[in-house]
Amino acid sequence: MPAMSTIIGYKLRRAQLHVFQDFIGTFSKLKLRPAEFSVLTIIANTPGLKQSEIAEMLGIKRANFVALMDGIEKRGLAERRKADTDRRSHSLHLTPEGEKFVRKMAAVWAEHETRLIERLGGARERDRLIELLDRLIEPAGQ
Amino acid sequence: MPAMSTIIGYKLRRAQLHVFQDFIGTFSKLKLRPAEFSVLTIIANTPGLKQSEIAEMLGIKRANFVALMDGIEKRGLAERRKADTDRRSHSLHLTPEGEKFVRKMAAVWAEHETRLIERLGGARERDRLIELLDRLIEPAGQ
């Protein structure tokens, strides 16, 4: 049998758990979990998307997205707006408070990401890692 | 805000989920989950280790390891033996049937891993990926 240390899936899982632990620790001051971070990031970058669209982008079942978005909305960071073109759907937008929060979030994220890049040995290695991971995800590299 | 596609932790998570989906699909014929695969691999490579030692290697809480090992033992693939040097602990060993199973497992795993290596672009890229992931896990690169 191959050694565990050479198995791609195993190494990926361990690295992902380790990085998420760093993330969770770094973001404990903002009480923000990775899923919430990713939702806020997408809303900040592309406001107005439908709930289902964001859920699908992130690989989250729309049923499970509801509670996630409830929490974000209850904290006053983002809001659902009824789209008048399609009154079934909710388009998602940051609140003014959410805009402020996202700026803080970006600073905390930079702290976290910089630490990871240092571990990797530089931005060049980061780019190489992203490229290799994209090849694994392929073909839908979003 | 940075695009999600450039965020290390996010890309890592997506790649890991994708690879695990491939793993689960490939191993459905053996009805084997990733955690069971890793336990059997370690027992095959280093028989006689204590339950706690294997659990810790894999980052599994020893409380959660119990049910995992129960399942493996009930399938007749491995067994707990009371160590006479320390009668608290159980040392883990494959059964003869487990030895046969592990050989089948290795063949199925090669099929899965080969597909991943092709996606990456070759063994060289695989090695590079493992190296980068190790840097993230650091310093305990097991």
Added chain:
DNA sequence: CGAAAAATGTTTTATATCATAACATTATAG
């Protein structure tokens, strides 16, 4: 030696994550 502390495996419990089914409302197709 003998008592306190630690290690090992186990059970129980709580929490978080993820998938599935069913439903009401609204939009679209034919």
Added chain:
DNA sequence: CTATAATGTTATGATATAAAACATTTTTCG
């Protein structure tokens, strides 16, 4: 206009993970 599909939601079950408490056994050390 009716049948079908899409959207958000609720409810439920399965799985993964973490923590606490316990019995048994070993180790520590006064």
